[in-house]
Amino acid sequence: xxxxxxxxxxxxxxxxxxxxxxxxxxxxxxxxxxxxxxxxxxxxxxxxxxxxxxxxxxxxxxxxxxxxxxxxxxxxxxxxxxxxxxxxxxxxxxxxxxxxxxxxxxxxxxxxxxxxxxxxxxxxxxxxxxxxxxxxxxxxxxxxxxxxxxxxxxxxxxxxxxxxxxxxxxxxxxxxxxxxxxxxxxxxxxxxxxxxxxxxxxxxxxxxxxxxxxxxxxxxxxxxxxxxxxxxxxxxxxxxxxxxxxxxxxxxxxxxxxxxxxxxxxxxxxxxxxxxxxxxxxxxxxxxxxxxxxxxxxxxxxxxxxxxxxxxxxxxxxxxxxxxxxxxxxxxxxxxxxxxxxxxxxxxxxxxxxxxxxxxxxxxxxxxxxxxxxxxxxxxxxxxxxxxxxxxxxxxxxxxxxxxxxxxxxxxx
Numbered sequence: 001x002x003x004x005x006x007x008x009x010x011x012x013x014x015x016x017x018x019x020x021x022x023x024x025x026x027x028x029x030x031x032x033x034x035x036x037x038x039x040x041x042x043x044x045x046x047x048x049x050x051x052x053x054x055x056x057x058x059x060x061x062x063x064x065x066x067x068x069x070x071x072x073x074x075x076x077x078x079x080x081x082x083x084x085x086x087x088x089x090x091x092x093x094x095x096x097x098x099x100x101x102x103x104x105x106x107x108x109x110x111x112x113x114x115x116x117x118x119x120x121x122x123x124x125x126x127x128x129x130x131x132x133x134x135x136x137x138x139x140x141x142x143x144x145x146x147x148x149x150x151x152x153x154x155x156x157x158x159x160x161x162x163x164x165x166x167x168x169x170x171x172x173x174x175x176x177x178x179x180x181x182x183x184x185x186x187x188x189x190x191x192x193x194x195x196x197x198x199x200x201x202x203x204x205x206x207x208x209x210x211x212x213x214x215x216x217x218x219x220x221x222x223x224x225x226x227x228x229x230x231x232x233x234x235x236x237x238x239x240x241x242x243x244x245x246x247x248x249x250x251x252x253x254x255x256x257x258x259x260x261x262x263x264x265x266x267x268x269x270x271x272x273x274x275x276x277x278x279x280x281x282x283x284x285x286x287x288x289x290x291x292x293x294x295x296x297x298x299x300x301x302x303x304x305x306x307x308x309x310x311x312x313x314x315x316x317x318x319x320x321x322x323x324x325x326x327x328x329x330x331x332x333x334x335x336x337x338x339x340x341x342x343x344x345x346x347x348x349x350x351x352x353x354x355x356x357x358x359x360x361x362x363x364x365x366x367x368x369x370x371x372x373x374x375x376x377x378x379x380x381x382x383x384x385x386x387x388x389x390x391x392x393x394x395x396x397x398x399x400x401x402x403x404x405x406x407x408x409x410x411x412x413x
Contacts, residue, residue: 007187008128012137014186015121018084019144020151021175022117025091026056026110027152028167031243031258035164042100046244050372052100052107053240054365059111061361064119068354069211071120072347077188080124081179083116088175095168118357122337123350127189131408132281134341135291139277139334143270146330149239150266154259211351220343221352223401228336229359230394231299234306234387235329236364238265241371242309242322245380250315264319265326272298272330280335288404291335291342298331299395303388310385342404345411 029036030053037043043052071079090110097103122138129137158167215221242265247257276294283290301324308321337353344352367387374383 008125008133008137010185011128011187012125012140014182015080015125015141016144017178018080018117018121018182019141020148021084021088021171021178022114023145023148024152025087025148025171025175026114027149027239027262028171029053029107030240031152031154031254031262032164032167034254039098039164040100040103046375047372048100050240050369050375052104053372054368055104056107056111056114057236057361057365057368059108060115061358061365063112063115064357064361065351065354067116068119068351068357070116071123071350071354072211075188076120076124076350077182077186079116079120080186081182083113083120084175084182085179086113088172088179091172091175092169093172095165095172115357119350119354122353123346124189126337126341126349127346131284131338131341135280135284135294135334135338136274136277138337139273139330142273142330142334146266146269146273146326149269150259150263152262157259211348214348215344215352215355218343220402220404223397224336224340224343225356225359227394227398227402228356229363230390231302231329231332232360232363233367233390234302234325234384235333236361237367237371237384237387238309238322238325238329240364240368241375241380244375245309245384246318248375249313249318249381260319261322264322265329268323268326269330269333272327273334274330275327276331276334279331280338284338284407288342288407289402291339292398292402292404295332295335295339296395296399298328298333298335299391299398301325301328301331303391303395306388306391307385310381310383310388339402339404341408342406343409345409347411 033043033049042048067079087110090106090113094103094106097106121141125137125141126134158170238261242261243254243258246252246261247254250257252260276298280291280294283294287293305321305325305328308317309325312318312321336356337349340349340352340356371380371383374380
């Protein structure tokens with residue numbers, strides 16, 4: 001099956017489930033705050049809750065380049081399986097936590113284990129799929145992330161009917177079981193020697209420290225890092241604080257605000273990545289900047305959406321804004337790895353995406369902490385609107401300075 005035409009899509013299906021579990025396990029905490037406040041009085045402070053969410057992102061951020069370096073050198077199949085098993089076990093253990101400090105350290109461990117997944121998964125999909133199907137394949141995979149985000153929103157609903165401990169234990173157990181399914185069906189990609197010789201492609205691994213000079217001597221890669229990081233200010237802001245914004249703006253409780261906010265953004269993002277993937281693959285066949293243009297269209301949609309999220313006050317305003325943001329962010333997100341493939345060789349892509357994750361999540365950790373203070377001070381909506389200006393700058397930089405020369409970059413002898 002590994003060498004068949006169907007396996008690249010089987011791979012996407014297998015990793016779709018992992019992506020769902022990845023986001024579901026991390027997102028549940030954002031919506032279960034009210035239920036957990038009964039046992040953890042520290043969570044009554046939005047700033048403390050921000051710290052709990054931010055520690056995951058700080059650890060995740062700094063581990064992302066490390067995980068990329070590991071994925072470019074070791075078997076990605078086993079890296080993905082071990083990552084899933086560990087973060088699922090941590091999710092189960094969170095159901096037994098009794099102190100705020102225990103929750104804090106478990107979130108830190110989850111940050112380490114979940115960071116191992118995305119660079120390995122995206123580089124594996126990019127290897128199995130050619131330039132003709134790469135964006136669509138990654139888009140389908142990303143729908144798993146958004147579906148996990150949506151299901152994570154139901155954590156508050158489940159916790160409201162049972163309790164938060166059972167919710168963590170149940171969702172974590174699913175991941176542990178699925179990790180054994182991957183042992184049987186997940187495969188690593190290996191190019192044949194004949195194919196390498198035919199294309200005169202360099203196969204040897206670059207020395208560890210030379211990877212940095214290869215990547216960071218590339219001006220285009222610096223541009224990619226910048227335009228990737230800035231949209232993740234609102235990207236992470238909506239993941240971690242949109243339920244709170246919905247609850248405060250619409251005057252509804254978190255059991256309703258959690259599913260409402262996560263489902264609107266997740267479902268619209270799902271459509272965004274699928275449509276963005278299809279448009280990008282077709283546009284890229286006709287124009288080298290097709291993927292960049294598709295990505296920029298997505299970013300452009302998030303700007304009015306953020307303004308409406310920040311300053312809208314009715315249910316219709318907030319729902320339309322959340323859907324518009326999710327759709328636009330999906331179009332942007334689905335093209336990040338395919339665009340990277342136009343500037344970075346296959347053997348460096350996991351590492352390169354790891355550094356992209358670093359910059360994106362550092363931006364997310366910063367904004368999560370800032371919005372926690374903003375929520376305590378009563379101007380959360382205003383700060384959501386302000387982020388639209390930063391996204392506009394990233395959009396201009398992307399369009400003016402990112403100019404690929406090939407559709408799929410390789411290093412040759």
